[in-house]
Amino acid sequence: xxxxxxxxxxxxxxxxxxxxxxxxxxxxxxxxxxxxxxxxxxxxxxxxxxxxxxxxxxxxxxxxxxxxxxxxxxxxxxxxxxxxxxxxxxxxxxxxxxxxxxxxxxxxxxxxxxxxxxxxxxxxxxxxxxxxxxxxxxxxxxxxxxxxxxxxxxxxxxxxxxxxxxxxxxxxxxxxxxxxxxxxxxxxxxxxxxxxxxxxxxxxxxxxxxxxxxxxxxxxxxxxxxxxxxxxxxxxxxxxxxxxxxxxxxxxxxxxxxxxxxxxxxxxxxxxxxx
Amino acid sequence: xxxxxxxxxxxxxxxxxxxxxxxxxxxxxxxxxxxxxxxxxxxxxxxxxxxxxxxxxxxxxxxxxxxxxxxxxxxxxxxxxxxxxxxxxxxxxxxxxxxxxxxxxxxxxxxxxxxxxxxxxxxxxxxxxxxxxxxxxxxxxxxxxxxxxxxxxxxxxxxxxxxxxxxxxxxxxxxxxxxxxxxxxxxxxxxxxxxxxxxxxxxxxxxxxxxxxxxxxxxxxxxxxxxxxxxxxxxxxxxxxxxxxxxxxxxxxxxxxxxxxxxxxxxxxxxxxxxxxxxxxxxxxxxxxxxxxxxxx
Numbered sequence: 001x002x003x004x005x006x007x008x009x010x011x012x013x014x015x016x017x018x019x020x021x022x023x024x025x026x027x028x029x030x031x032x033x034x035x036x037x038x039x040x041x042x043x044x045x046x047x048x049x050x051x052x053x054x055x056x057x058x059x060x061x062x063x064x065x066x067x068x069x070x071x072x073x074x075x076x077x078x079x080x081x082x083x084x085x086x087x088x089x090x091x092x093x094x095x096x097x098x099x100x101x102x103x104x105x106x107x108x109x110x111x112x113x114x115x116x117x118x119x120x121x122x123x124x125x126x127x128x129x130x131x132x133x134x135x136x137x138x139x140x141x142x143x144x145x146x147x148x149x150x151x152x153x154x155x156x157x158x159x160x161x162x163x164x165x166x167x168x169x170x171x172x173x174x175x176x177x178x179x180x181x182x183x184x185x186x187x188x189x190x191x192x193x194x195x196x197x198x199x200x201x202x203x204x205x206x207x208x209x210x211x212x213x214x215x216x217x218x219x220x221x222x223x224x225x226x227x228x229x230x231x232x233x234x235x236x237x238x239x240x241x242x243x244x245x246x247x248x249x250x251x252x253x254x255x256x257x258x259x260x261x262x263x264x265x266x267x268x269x270x271x272x273x274x275x
Numbered sequence: 276x277x278x279x280x281x282x283x284x285x286x287x288x289x290x291x292x293x294x295x296x297x298x299x300x301x302x303x304x305x306x307x308x309x310x311x312x313x314x315x316x317x318x319x320x321x322x323x324x325x326x327x328x329x330x331x332x333x334x335x336x337x338x339x340x341x342x343x344x345x346x347x348x349x350x351x352x353x354x355x356x357x358x359x360x361x362x363x364x365x366x367x368x369x370x371x372x373x374x375x376x377x378x379x380x381x382x383x384x385x386x387x388x389x390x391x392x393x394x395x396x397x398x399x400x401x402x403x404x405x406x407x408x409x410x411x412x413x414x415x416x417x418x419x420x421x422x423x424x425x426x427x428x429x430x431x432x433x434x435x436x437x438x439x440x441x442x443x444x445x446x447x448x449x450x451x452x453x454x455x456x457x458x459x460x461x462x463x464x465x466x467x468x469x470x471x472x473x474x475x476x477x478x479x480x481x482x483x484x485x486x487x488x489x490x491x492x493x494x495x496x497x498x499x500x501x502x503x504x505x506x507x508x509x510x511x512x513x514x515x516x517x518x519x520x521x522x523x524x525x526x527x528x529x530x531x532x533x534x535x536x537x538x539x540x541x542x543x544x545x546x547x548x549x550x551x552x553x554x555x556x557x558x559x560x561x562x563x564x565x566x567x568x569x570x571x572x
Contacts, residue, residue: 011372012379018369019386022448025401026389028412043410087297100291110298113306115553117505119526120546121309123316123533127323128309147301178290207395209508210526214534225396229512232400239404246397257392261385264392268449269456 029250032243033057040240056244060231063241065219066248069227076141076223077205081198083146089194092156093182097168107157110150118210126214140215141208141223145201152197155267159193160186196267199260206253224249316543323537334540344545346520347528348552350435354524355503357439358446359496365447367492370454371484384455387448394445399512402441403428406513431521434514438522441509446502450495457491458484462571489568497560504553525549 032040036053039046060066094100095107129140163186171181187194212223219230231245257264317334321327338344369387373380390398405412406427414424425433465483474482507526510516516523525545533542 008377011377014372015369015383015387018365018447019383021444022387022390025398025405025444026393028405029398029401041410043415045410045412045415087301091295091298094291094294098287098291098294100288103291106295106299110302113302115501115557116306116310117501117526117550117553119505119529120313120550121306122529123539123542123546124309124312125305126533127312144301144305147297148305149298150302150306153298178287178294182294203392207393209396209511210530214530225508228396228400232396232403232512242400242404246400249395249397250393253393253395254389257389258385261388265384265388265452268452 026250026254029243029246032239033247035240037240056240057248059241060245060248063235064227064231064245065222066224066227066245068220069222069224072138072221073206073223076138076208077202080142080145080205081201083142084149084152084201085194085198087146088149088152088197089156089187089190090182091153092160093178093186095153095157096160096163097165097181097186098178107153110153113148113150114154122210122214129215135215136217136221137215138221141205141211145205149201152201155197155200156190156193159190163189192263192266195260196263199256199263200267203253203256313543313546316540317547319540321539323539327539330540334544338541338544343520343523343528347523347525347545348548350520350522351504351524353435354438354442354506354522355500357435358442358503359499361439361443362446362450362499363492363495365443366450366495367454369447369451370458374455374458384448384452387451389448390445391449396508396512399441399509402437403513406437428514429518431518434518434522438506438509438513441513442503442506446499450499453495454488454491457488460491461487486569487571490570493560493564493568497557500556500560501553504549525552 031049033056034052034054035046035049036051039049039051091110095103125140125144126135129135134140167185167189168181171185176184207225208223209225209229212226213229216222216226219227222230228245228249231242235241318329318331319327320330320334373383404410408414408424408426408429411424411427413427417424427433427437461484465487466479469479469483505526506524507530510522510524510527514522516527526549529542529546529549532538532545
């Protein structure tokens with residue numbers, strides 16, 4: 001399709017406007033975090049910082065157990081990601097490449113749970129975890145996601161269906177069993193999809209709010225989003241502090257996203273349109 | 276031959292079940308069992324500490340008469356009905372403008388998608404400030420344009436609007452990318468044939484693009500409705516459900532009933548009602564979809 005110069009200019013202008021809208025809150029967060037206190041409350045606001053003051057960053061770590069929250073969030077995100085990618089890949093391989101009895105029905109059952117919201121399962125989960133003495137530990141945030149990830153199974157199955165069955169069949173004729181085919185042939189071939197699912201899980205877990213809100217009680221066990229929310233309760237209008245805390249919380253995810261965005265956007269297209 | 280085949284089949288069955296075991300355990304223990312328990316809890320009166328008591332349909336009676344029950348459902352619908360059309364409009368318009376080859380598209384995509392990736396409590400805090408009435412940035416910008424900004428977050432209508440705008444901001448990049456992929460999937464021959472017939476841009480849009488994009492639009496509307504019903508942290512952090520419960524939605528209601536007032540039975544009733552509403556709305560969409568969704572094959 002060829003476009004006229006005018007129509008191209010309009011397109012660029014429109015999308016740039018929305019990109020600015022998309023990015024602006026982050027810009028505002030970062031610059032506010034770096035402004036000295038007296039510049040933050042200026043009105044009209046200073047869109048471009050004129051003096052820099054990084055003093056509120058160390059303060060964030062002093063006033064709240066931010067370092068602890070970081071460590072908690074890292075544990076939850078890493079353990080969940082590794083676990084759920086593995087179990088989802090196993091199940092996806094079975095659904096995509098092993099013609100076992102009842103496979104269609106069971107896969108249908110998985111798909112149907114995609115629509116079940118967390119709201120209807122959170123109360124029973126709370127009851128079960130309190131019986132197991134798991135409340136105020138990180139286990140309730142890790143174990144369920146490792147063991148059930150219908151979305152992950154679906155995403156990886158879609159991808160594995162695209163891998164020619166001849167790979168599996170010829171390895172089978174050579175006497176390989178399914179686990180070695182899965183581990184040595186399928187997993188390396190599925191790397192992009194595995195990375196995509198890993199990123200989705202990691203970022204989803206890093207941002208998770210309701211689960212930690214329900215299952216965690218003491219500040220020492222809080223993950224980052226909870227610390228941020230409790231920060232808001234205490235330092236209501238200390239904008240410099242709040243924005244520094246927000247920056248500290250968002251930066252790792254932003255960096256991770258900028259390094260890996262290719263997988264992200266491909267992943268959405270794969271799961272979205274085929275869905 | 277047939278003997279060998281059946282033997283292979285048996286080993287396939289064993290491997291298959293072995294491979295799905297971890298996920299099946301999770302499906303049963305962390306999805307199906309909790310759902311069944313929630314349904315059962317609907318008929319119990321229980322404050323989590325004392326002995327649970329079977330009360331039949333009493334929880335339904337109590338909760339249906341509570342003002343907040345209706346209010347939270349209405350609020351949920353109002354917010355979803357704001358977010359869905361607005362997001363579809365923005366993301367579809369952007370996708371239409373940028374379809375085909377375009378310079379800098381990769382950069383645009385990643386900028387637009389950034390809000391979705393960082394949809395966390397931290398970013399909602401930034402919005403909290405953007406909406407602040409006296410020193411907020413949004414009203415400052417509006418003032419520059421000669422518009423007197425409203426009291427975001429403290430007036431009923433504008434608090435809902437604030438949530439709608441923020442959710443649209445969050446989702447637009449994600450749905451934009453899906454729309455873009457959908458547009459890419461429309462075969463080029465259709466447009467070439469239309470060009471030969473001398474169709475106008477207007478005709479091409481309404482006769483080719485919109486109908487052939489309808490499966491994508493349908494997928495997007497269904498997904499967005501479900502995620503809109505589940506929104507929790509946005510109202511929880513931005514408005515705490517206020518002012519005067521105008522942004523208080525079903526999920527917040529379930530959360531409060533269960534974890535603030537320990538009315539487990541009633542909380543379960545509301546959560547079941549929520550799932551039923553989502554189910555019904557989705558079912559209606561699928562029924563209704565036959566009238567407007569065109570599949571190529």
